[in-house]
Structure formats: C-alpha cells, structure tokens
Amino acid sequence: MSSEMQEMIDQAEKDLLHTYNRYQIVLDHGDGVYLYDTDGKKYLDFMAGIAVFAFGYNCKEYNDALKDQIDKVIHTSNYFYNEPAIKAAHMLRKVSGMDRVFFTNSGAEAVEGALKAAMKYGYLGDGRTDHEIIAMNHSFHGRTYGALSVTGNEHYREPFGQMCCNVKFADLNCFDSVEALVTDRTSAIIMEVVQGEGGLFCASEEFLRKCRELCDRKDILLIFDEVQCGMGRTGHMYAWQKFGIKPDIMTTAKALGCGAPVGAFLMTEKVAQNSLVAGDHGTTYGGNPLACAAVAKVLEMFERIDIVGHVNEIAPYLESKLDGLVNKYVCITGRRGRGLMQGLVFDRPVGQIIKTAMDNGLILINAGSDIIRFVPPLIITKADVDAMIAILEPAIAMQ
Numbered sequence: 001m002s003s004e005m006q007e008m009i010d011q012a013e014k015d016l017l018h019t020y021n022r023y024q025i026v027l028d029h030g031d032g033v034y035l036y037d038t039d040g041k042k043y044l045d046f047m048a049g050i051a052v053f054a055f056g057y058n059c060k061e062y063n064d065a066l067k068d069q070i071d072k073v074i075h076t077s078n079y080f081y082n083e084p085a086i087k088a089a090h091m092l093r094k095v096s097g098m099d100r101v102f103f104t105n106s107g108a109e110a111v112e113g114a115l116k117a118a119m120k121y122g123y124l125g126d127g128r129t130d131h132e133i134i135a136m137n138h139s140f141h142g143r144t145y146g147a148l149s150v151t152g153n154e155h156y157r158e159p160f161g162q163m164c165c166n167v168k169f170a171d172l173n174c175f176d177s178v179e180a181l182v183t184d185r186t187s188a189i190i191m192e193v194v195q196g197e198g199g200l201f202c203a204s205e206e207f208l209r210k211c212r213e214l215c216d217r218k219d220i221l222l223i224f225d226e227v228q229c230g231m232g233r234t235g236h237m238y239a240w241q242k243f244g245i246k247p248d249i250m251t252t253a254k255a256l257g258c259g260a261p262v263g264a265f266l267m268t269e270k271v272a273q274n275s276l277v278a279g280d281h282g283t284t285y286g287g288n289p290l291a292c293a294a295v296a297k298v299l300e301m302f303e304r305i306d307i308v309g310h311v312n313e314i315a316p317y318l319e320s321k322l323d324g325l326v327n328k329y330v331c332i333t334g335r336r337g338r339g340l341m342q343g344l345v346f347d348r349p350v351g352q353i354i355k356t357a358m359d360n361g362l363i364l365i366n367a368g369s370d371i372i373r374f375v376p377p378l379i380i381t382k383a384d385v386d387a388m389i390a391i392l393e394p395a396i397a398m399q
C-alpha cells in the first residue's frame, strides 16, 4: 500500500465513527466488473457494493441519465410531482405486479414503511394498537429501530433496549413454527424470500404457499423484503415471482437505484385503501428526481437488455463452478442460494480466505462468519466467473 493510501485510511479512522471493520483499501473508481483503488490496483468485484451494481460500474447510459437530471433539478420535495418519480413508479408497478409505490432513501426505510402500513392496516381493522408481527430467525431487515425489531439476530438487537412493534420469531421453512405464533393480534408476517445477510437460506415454495394461505385465512398481511433478493438477482425480477406467491406488501432497494440511494415499499390496492393516508408517512428526499431518474433508467435497461434472462443463463455456470469447489474441498460444507445470490458454507471462519482473495485482486463479501457470499454485478460473463474461481481457489487451498 502506498503511503498516500495509508494516510487517507489513518485520517478516516480518526474522523469516522467505528461502526465498520473496513478492508484496508481506498477505492477510487470502477469500470464494468472491476474496481480500482487509489494506487491503481485492480479488483474483480463479486460484491457489487452489496448486491447493488447490477450493470457494473461506470455504465455510460446510466451515468448520462443521472447527469442529465442533475442539470435539470435533483430535489423538489414531495409537495410537488416530478416526472422521473412518475415514470419510475409506473415502471416499478409494472415489473412488480404491485399496485402502489412509496419511494424511500434506503432499504431500512422501505421496511419501516412496510411495517407502518401493516400496523395501520391492523389498527383500522379492529381499533387495537397492540398488534404483533411475526418475523424469521436469521433474517436481516436493516438497522433502524423498526427494521431492527424484525431482524432475527439477537446480537444486533440486544444492546438497543426496547424494540418497537411486538415481534415474535419463527423459523423459515417451518410452517408450524409460524402458525404457533399467530394470535388474533397478528397483523403481518415478514420474511426475505431468499435470506441475504442471514446465510442465503431460500424460502421453500411450500412454506411460502402455506404462509400465504394462513394470511388469507386470518386477514394477516404477508410482507416480502426483496431488498437484496429482488431486482433480477435470483433469476426473477422479484424472487417471489418464481412461485407466483404474491405478498400484500413488498420492499425493494439495493439494485433498484444501482448506486443511487433509493428504495421503495409497494402494496396491493387492498392494503393501500386500508392503511396509510395523507399525514401518516413522509420523507424529505424519498422519491426525489435524481434518485428516480436512476430507478427509471435502471428499470428501462433491465427490460431492454433482458438482464433477468442473462442471470438465468449465467447463474447455472456459477453454481456448477461453486459446486466444483464444494466437491473438492472438505472445509466447504455446502452451497446455498439462488441465481446470482450464492453462498459457500465453510466449517470455519472465512475472513482469511476473503482477505487473501482481496490481496490477489478479488472482492468478496461474507454472510455471517462462515459463509462467503457471491452477489456480483448481474452482467458478469462466464469468463468473469472463471477469473473469480482462479483467484478464490488458491485462497481456499491455502487454508
């Protein structure tokens, strides 16, 4: 590392709050599936800013769309309409099959909105204010209080006192554990269709179907958090679409803006008519013209390039290569995930493997301490997969 980069890192460590153990790299720019640090070192990126950069970096068409919007207006507030938001909302409705959209600035905020909508729905139903929400163990929904309340990781919640909402945790793919928690106060069940941070566990079709039927029977709202598994990553625009089991409320973010900070929660007309009304929810930046210009461009490119089709073409290749590693190395106990959202499960912490890969020019991310997660740009090619394996495998073999 150059002394210049070391100085920048030292400065950052003095100024920034220590909430991350960052890799000792200052990134400078990106191009396609590659990132470059300030020393000019090149990295193949299989992390994509945590499942964000669907088209890779420095995509001209995307950059131009944002630049054009910057020269018009980047913020207006929600006291007015703006054209990019109108366009983006309409396109998002179309690809999601949901009826109403609320734009947020992040995934966590999308979850907050989804929870508020569910609580209001319950409140309008029976006038009570003590409704309960069922969430899943190993889930991750974000770091704000509402999102944290439904996050199935005790370590994340414990230091922060009283959580909001009354939340109970069930096991993904164990319908009995969900049903056992239902009371007459249950207003919603929230889950990721494919869990991201929690370890790449996929909700089974049977589990989703039974939860859907339970919700229909008991007038409970089903919320799917598609912040990470949505936007084409699993080979469907939204992961639930694989089974056609539709939620009442859905969240999306991460790749929605492909780098522009934006998220959204969406709902069916039935929920919209029976939950949030004017004055119930708001945001200063959410749905601003710059973020929505990004969303509109991203969704337009998704359709034109058929990025979902590409994911379905390339994902089996990645899976077969990862399975090859599973078969070859006893320290790897399995592979989980769907599409371009994969995890290799190890019998030991993966920090050193990731560090070695990074030193050799490959960026990866973990999910928990024992899983290497693969959430590359959706545009990767077979050659990129080969290049990734060529760096990863020696790092595993060194263990």
Ligand SMILES: *Cc1c(COP(=O)(O)O)cnc(C)c1O
Pocket: 106, 107, 108, 109, 111, 140, 141, 142, 143, 192, 196, 197, 225, 226, 227, 228, 229, 253, 254
């Ligand atoms: C990342 C993530 C969030 C939180 O999104 P932020 O933009 O970091 O607030 C919520 N849910 C899931 C499933 C996520 O992966």
